[in-house]
Amino acid sequence: MSITETPAPPDEQAEPAPLEVRKTPTRKRLVPYWLLLPGILWLIVFFAAPLVYQASTSIQTGSLEEGFKVTWHFATYWDAIGEYWPQFLRSVLFAATATLLCLLLGYPLAYLIAFKAGRWRNIVMILVIAPFFTSFLIRTLAWKTILADGGPVVGVLNSLHILDVTSWLGITEGQRVLATPLAVVCGLTYNFLPFMVLPLYTSLERIDPRLHEAAGDLYARPATTFRRVTFPLSMPGVVAGTLLTFIPAAGDYINAELLGSTDQKMIGNVIQSQFLRVLDYPTAAALSFILMAAILAMVTIYIRKSGTEDLV
Amino acid sequence: MAVHETTENAKTTAARTPNRGLRWLRRHIITIAGLCTLGYLILPNIVVMVFSFNKPNGRFNYQWQRFSTDAWSDPCGVADLCGSLGLSLQIALWATIGATVLGTMIAFALARYRFRARSGVNTLIFLPMAMPEVVMAASLATLFLNMGIQFGFWTILIAHIMFCLSFVVTAVKARVMSMDPRLEQAAQDLYASPVQTFLRVTLPIAAPGIASGALLSFALSFDDFIITNFNAGSTVTFPMFVWGSAQRGTPVQINVIGTAMFLVAVLCVVVGQLAGKRRKRS
Numbered sequence: 001m002s003i004t005e006t007p008a009p010p011d012e013q014a015e016p017a018p019l020e021v022r023k024t025p026t027r028k029r030l031v032p033y034w035l036l037l038p039g040i041l042w043l044i045v046f047f048a049a050p051l052v053y054q055a056s057t058s059i060q061t062g063s064l065e066e067g068f069k070v071t072w073h074f075a076t077y078w079d080a081i082g083e084y085w086p087q088f089l090r091s092v093l094f095a096a097t098a099t100l101l102c103l104l105l106g107y108p109l110a111y112l113i114a115f116k117a118g119r120w121r122n123i124v125m126i127l128v129i130a131p132f133f134t135s136f137l138i139r140t141l142a143w144k145t146i147l148a149d150g151g152p153v154v155g156v157l158n159s160l161h162i163l164d165v166t167s168w169l170g171i172t173e174g175q176r177v178l179a180t181p182l183a184v185v186c187g188l189t190y191n192f193l194p195f196m197v198l199p200l201y202t203s204l205e206r207i208d209p210r211l212h213e214a215a216g217d218l219y220a221r222p223a224t225t226f227r228r229v230t231f232p233l234s235m236p237g238v239v240a241g242t243l244l245t246f247i248p249a250a251g252d253y254i255n256a257e258l259l260g261s262t263d264q265k266m267i268g269n270v271i272q273s274q275f276l277r278v279l280d281y282p283t284a285a286a287l288s289f290i291l292m293a294a295i296l297a298m299v300t301i302y303i304r305k306s307g308t309e310d311l312v
Numbered sequence: 313m314a315v316h317e318t319t320e321n322a323k324t325t326a327a328r329t330p331n332r333g334l335r336w337l338r339r340h341i342i343t344i345a346g347l348c349t350l351g352y353l354i355l356p357n358i359v360v361m362v363f364s365f366n367k368p369n370g371r372f373n374y375q376w377q378r379f380s381t382d383a384w385s386d387p388c389g390v391a392d393l394c395g396s397l398g399l400s401l402q403i404a405l406w407a408t409i410g411a412t413v414l415g416t417m418i419a420f421a422l423a424r425y426r427f428r429a430r431s432g433v434n435t436l437i438f439l440p441m442a443m444p445e446v447v448m449a450a451s452l453a454t455l456f457l458n459m460g461i462q463f464g465f466w467t468i469l470i471a472h473i474m475f476c477l478s479f480v481v482t483a484v485k486a487r488v489m490s491m492d493p494r495l496e497q498a499a500q501d502l503y504a505s506p507v508q509t510f511l512r513v514t515l516p517i518a519a520p521g522i523a524s525g526a527l528l529s530f531a532l533s534f535d536d537f538i539i540t541n542f543n544a545g546s547t548v549t550f551p552m553f554v555w556g557s558a559q560r561g562t563p564v565q566i567n568v569i570g571t572a573m574f575l576v577a578v579l580c581v582v583v584g585q586l587a588g589k590r591r592k593r594s
Contacts, residue, residue, distance in 0.1 A: 031421075031425065032421040032424075032425035032427045033421075033427065035417040035418065035420055035421035035425075036417070036418055036421045036427075036433060038414050038417065039414035039415060039417055039418040039477055039481075040418065040433060040436065042414060042473065042474060042477065043436050043437070043440070043474065043477060044436070046452060046455075046470055046471070046473075046474040047436075047439070047440055047448065047452075047474055048436065049455065050448075050451035050452045050454060050455040051447075051451050053451060053454055053455050053458065054447075054450065054451035054454050057454050057458075105345075105348075105349040105352065106349065108342045108343075108345035108346040108348075108349060109345075109346040109349040109350055109353075110346075111342055111346065112342060112343055112346030112347070113346075116342065116343055116346075122585060124350065126578065126581050126582070126585075127350055127353070127354060128350070128353060129581075130354070130357065130574065130577070130578055130581075131353055131354070131356070131357055132531060132535075133531075133573055133574045133576075133577035133578065134357055134360055134570040134571070134573055134574045135535055135550065135551055135554060135570055135573070136535055136537075137537060137551050137554040137555055137558070138360055138554055138566055138567065138570040139356040139357065139360060139570075140356075141374075141554070141558060141562060141566075142355075142356035142357075142359040142360050142363070143356060144374050145359050145363065145374045145375070146355065146356065146359055148374060148375065190352065190353070190356065193349070193352070193353060194353070197349075243442070247442060247443075247444055248444060248445065250444060251444025251445055251446040251447065251538075252444075252446075252538075253446065253538070254537065254538070254555075258558055268444070268446045268538075271446050271450055272446065272541070272542075275450050275453065275542065276541070276542065281454060281457075284450055285450065285451075285454060288446060288447040288450045288451065289447075291444060291446070291447055292443060292444070292447045295442075295443075295444060296442070299442060
């Protein structure tokens with residue numbers, strides 16, 4: 001098994017190598033290529049080539065003892081989708097819910113920092129970035145304590161009969177929060193919230209506060225000002241924030257593993273266990289290829305729809 | 313609008329007081345919501361800090377038992393913990409250096425030169441940031457596996473440089489692009505050689521971008537779990553240690569190190585801010 005065995009489409013091989021432009025061999029012309037060479041080579045060898053490799057692995061069959069061979073076995077894809085579609089669906093659902101919650105929770109905070117914090121701005125900013133400084137695994141484990149069965153949070157939710165409602169909705173089970181969808185979504189929201197707040201803040205901060213005054217002078221109520229002026233102008237931040245939240249959340253397996261039960265496994269958990277425990281490399285490759293394709297498709301459509309293509 | 317009319321008509325203080333409360337709430341609703349979110353963000357850090365003084369009964373540090381400073385007086389008392397921390401710091405340092413050098417070079421090429429395959433390079437920089445980590449992790453591990461490369465320090469380092477690169481390029485490129493090109497022309501008009509111009513003008517102006525790219529790389533590499541999980545083999549970094557301990561039993565020392573990291577970082581930020589303020593004043 002080597003790279004040369006991987007059948008590449010002929011037109012890809014025929015494409016001219018972009019880095020070897022030798023039309024005018026003056027030293028100056030070559031400067032950008034020398035600057036690019038090491039870094040781009042690194043990305044080609046350790047990022048792009050592995051993806052091609054992954055694609056070839058996904059259509060291989062074989063066993064660990066005899067080795068794997070490319071047999072164009074596309075059935076792996078159908079089997080993988082057939083067996084793991086619930087995890088795929090759950091990943092998209094959890095990630096979308098967490099992204100929406102991040103937007104709802106993060107917007108007021110970003111707004112607060114941008115317009116209301118005044119001289120407290122730097123301190124609030126430090127508090128937003130500060131959680132990054134403690135390993136996120138330790139912080140995720142802290143949620144196990146916060147949401148523990150006999151803990152204060154569960155106690156309060158229980159006495160207010162909120163847990164009855166949520167378990168009727170199917171997002172918690174009985175008198176527990178841990179090992180339920182609610183716990184996993186809560187962890188995902190928590191982990192990716194700063195990735196929403198920071199781009200939102202950046203785009204809100206650029207808004208000229210006089211625009212708010214102008215809207216007020218034109219008899220717009222605060223709600224109307226927000227809907228017609230502030231929110232549209234913060235759209236780049238909303239798009240960037242949702243992407244930065246949704247993409248990692250969809251592939252995450254840490255929250256589902258630490259805060260969920262076997263019923264909350266996401267697609268990341270499946271890929272991880274197929275690759276590192278079951279050692280079924282073709283299935284792991286096919287699953288991660290499907291995940292990549294699905295996310296790239298969703299992101300492309302989303303960027304087109306929201307009309308901020310200059311983001312990239 | 314009925315509520316409005318009644319308040320207009322009844323101007324007694326008794327009727328006004330609850331209304332004033334409501335109005336205050338309405339005016340400050342965003343601030344309150346923002347502070348609630350901030351609380352949600354900070355809460356786990358407080359829990360980590362408090363539980364670093366816990367003395368748990370079993371192997372897991374999830375329930376409060378009683379106050380103790382045992383873990384603080386012996387932070388390396390758990391086997392492999394401080395070793396994994398050292399390894400993580402070492403990998404983060406080398407990954408930062410590697411990614412910053414390679415990324416800065418790419419950023420300068422993109423910001424300063426016109427060349428072929430520009431959009432291709434841009435896509436190649438953007439894709440790693442738009443890819444779920446687990447996909448990159450699995451595909452890179454497949455490559456190493458098939459090449460017969462032994463997993464360990466070097467495979468982790470290669471992977472970390474790979475995913476930090478794009479972030480450095482983005483940070484540095486933004487800074488170099490916003491730089492006034494006339495400054496360099498002025499330097500050359502004053503007979504500075506290209507090397508002198510670069511060292512005395514270009515580099516100092518680009519420095520904040522390079523620094524923020526490097527800091528981001530360090531944080532990303534030090535805290536990375538998913539990509540390391542796939543490419544580490546039996547090598548244990550600090551996040552890998554924490555992950556393993558979630559299965560075997562969480563020592564209090566993990567919280568001590570988490571808290572210490574937090575305090576050191578916050579201290580650095582505060583000192584940096586104060587120094588910046590003083591420089592501005594003078």
